[in-house]
Amino acid sequence: MTGEHEAGARSTWPALRVADWTATRDTLHMWMQIVGKIRLAHAPLLNHWWQVTSYVSPRGLTTSAIPCRSGVFDIEFDFVDHRLVVRASDGGVRTVALEPKPVADFYHETMQALRELGIPTKIQPSPNEVEEAIPFAEDYRHDTYDPNAVHLFWRQLLQADRVLGEFRSFYVGKVSPVHFFWGAMDLACTRFSGRAAPPHPGGAPNCGDWVMAEGYSRELSSCGFWPGGGEEGAFYAYAYPEPDGFADHPIAPREAFYSKDNGQFLLPYEAVRTADNPDRALVSFLQTTYEAAAVHGRWDRAALEDDPDRWAPQRPRHRRQQGQEG
Template sequence: MQNAITASWPRLRVADWADTRDTLHMWTQIIGKIRMAYAPAVNHWWHVTLYPTARGLTTSPVPYREGAFDIEFDFLDHRLRLRTSDGGSSDIALEPKPVATFYGETLETLAALGLEPQIHAIPNEVEIAIPFADDHKNKSYDGEAAHLFWQQLSQAERVLGRFRSEFVGKASPVHFFWGAMDLAYTRFSGRVAPAHPGGVPNCPPAVMQEGYSHELASFGFWPGGGEEGAFYAYAYPEPPGYPERTAAFYDQDLRECVLPYETVASAPDPDAVLTEFLRSTYAAAADLARWERSALEAKG
């Protein structure tokens, strides 16, 4: 029998929802690119991300002309909700359907609300990039799996948010990057980093160079890397000695630290296990790269 703490961390095997995950990945890319079409640019691409809400994932308010709009994945009622600041609103069902159908429905609904975004309608950061309008391959939607994934994100955001409060230097929000389909949080030392070499599939090197323009330590959760997804941590540039100092977690193939979600969810105190992973991998990056920790970390 699970106790109340561990029961709040939902269990979802990646193999059981891989088709839904791949379809939802493309859907979030479409909505993220719509946000990107209108939102003012922010360093490290922070203007393109989505955010967990009490019901799913949202763009947050996006400026448009003299007003704003937002789009939210509601994983309780399984609807895509589109709203404008002048009172307009419409819904699209989240149900099994091809990416091409979802894409067409979304653009038609936005047009009816007075928005006609121009986006690069091809996915990023995937090996096989099928244009959204032509993607009839990805068409699965298991509502229960989507609901459980959102709950995983919510738990991860809660702990990452508390970890974020321990740092007073430059840091990102806790946000959802639709390129790799991960919830991420990043800390910065304040120093410029060497140019990123790129190499991410279907993603121009300039995108990565902007994202990694400054020295950082990054943390997050994504639905891969373990039977039920995984938490990760890495440093860019990686300081000498980082793999050795983080040997309990370091994956030589991924070149980053990995903590399987199932290890956290099955622990007597999941929050403590995840927090220790975050703190120890950050300390390794900051110490080895000689960050000015006393100036960057919250006192007390």
Template sequence: MATTETSRAGAAWPRLRVDDWAETRETLHMWVQIVGKVRLAHAPLLNHWWEVTFYVTPRGLTTSAIPYGAGFFDIEFDFVDHMLRLRTSDGGARDIALESMPVADFHGCVGQALEELGVPTTIQDHPNEVEPAVPFSVDYQHHTYDPRAAHLFWRQLLQADRVLGAFRAQFVGKVSPVHFFWGAMDLACTRFSGRRAPRHPGGAPNCGDWVMVEGYSHELSSCGFWPGGGEEGAFYSYAYPEPAGFADSPVSPSDAFYSRQNGQFLLPYEAVRTADDPDRTVAGFLHSTYVAAANGAGWDRAALETDPDRWADR
């Protein structure tokens, strides 16, 4: 029988079936792409496109501070009060209610709010990494927003962000923040060996190959959470370039498997949610798949890894 502490830990991981919020997820995906492209339009390029990502907050997802002129602005999806909040460093603010509306209307509302705040912005008018790529300004087919589903999705991200953050702390080499990529709508954290990688072949739908060349310029082991796989989403882990034998490496837990279709290891979210210790289950998956990538490619693990509790006794 699970202890009370374990039961509470499991309850923190909400159940959200992929099929139950497909229309909301597809609409929200277009909305976050619109806001993401606003950040892309203003933020200076960082390696691997780190300047375009969002971050999990105690209420939703934020762009963090975006430079504009001599000041800054930010945009946050608040999945508690279900508002899109736009704020500027000179005190300006606008709120847009998150409710069912066509992508075209959301696109117009965001553009108008930015104009009113003195941050006029022109973005690329079509989404990336999806097929078909309906231009935002004429997209009336995606219009559903279920606040309960959006709230549950944010709660999934909270748990994933927390466990990925603990995993990130064990690495002193080059490593990304734990951040949300709006292209594929996944939360990710990527470790790097320090060596350059072979040129990526590209191939993502409606996304220039040069985008992937920048994203995968260096040898890496990447992991994260994606809400669109399996029954309730899935944690994933992959390596680029993939070392020989990676797919056949032993990983934990037993529910994890290598998907040749996706070219990565997957751990179903429902296997985590129902585990006696969800945090340990995810941690085991992240560590074992990273070891498979790092050992397979001959990374200098002694130089790249660290103990996050190294100052605990001070």
């Protein structure tokens, strides 16, 4: 990679100091919990709570289509125009401005938008996985919204989602989508060995242990990005159950380390952002930490991994045949 191309690659990974947007992040976290709980109220259970997540979109984060009666609706955080957009399959649309406002106001406005669209919804009206669970309707403490910071956060997610998606493509066993969990506010992708796991002990604040039991019901290796920890957030990787030797497995890049306090490997976001080749630095972290789980957990890697380009030699010929037929 030339110096010019290296500089271009680095510039797509934006800098955003956690300390510079903590108040906004915490407000946004509560808003995301409200939207996530709306999806939870309507979508049927999928293994490991996959039905409650959001996904990185060209404008922000979207729930994708949510079933409701005989139709569907979706909700998108638009971090370009800074509005929450609720769209129903009957053509109805409502928006809620993303601007400095208390969680209580956002909650009432969002639920009112659903009522106007004929989407009756009842959610558990307080947050999960946070130490102090202020009911949404009573939360006037979190009221900060910096649109520039949120836009930068979305650009961080765009890059993380892209690389995690490529990493995911090498796995043909059971693997989650790259999706955003509103409980801990992290982007994640999880690979599974195919074996059952021991019951998870739980312990997340303001969250039933049974929730974690479902999330961790199968042996797994998970990785992702969290906008906390370190100066600019952190990439993480962990295994459940953690096999012997996992924490001591050699990993890359050199800035990565195992945190005993967190029970996982961490890689500061800024180490990726400032690397000569950010994509390569992150992929090395994802691959070596996965190998720590797969090697020490004795996963059947030959059955679980494959080259995503395995059909590449046939694809050009297939396109030529289509062209001739047309």
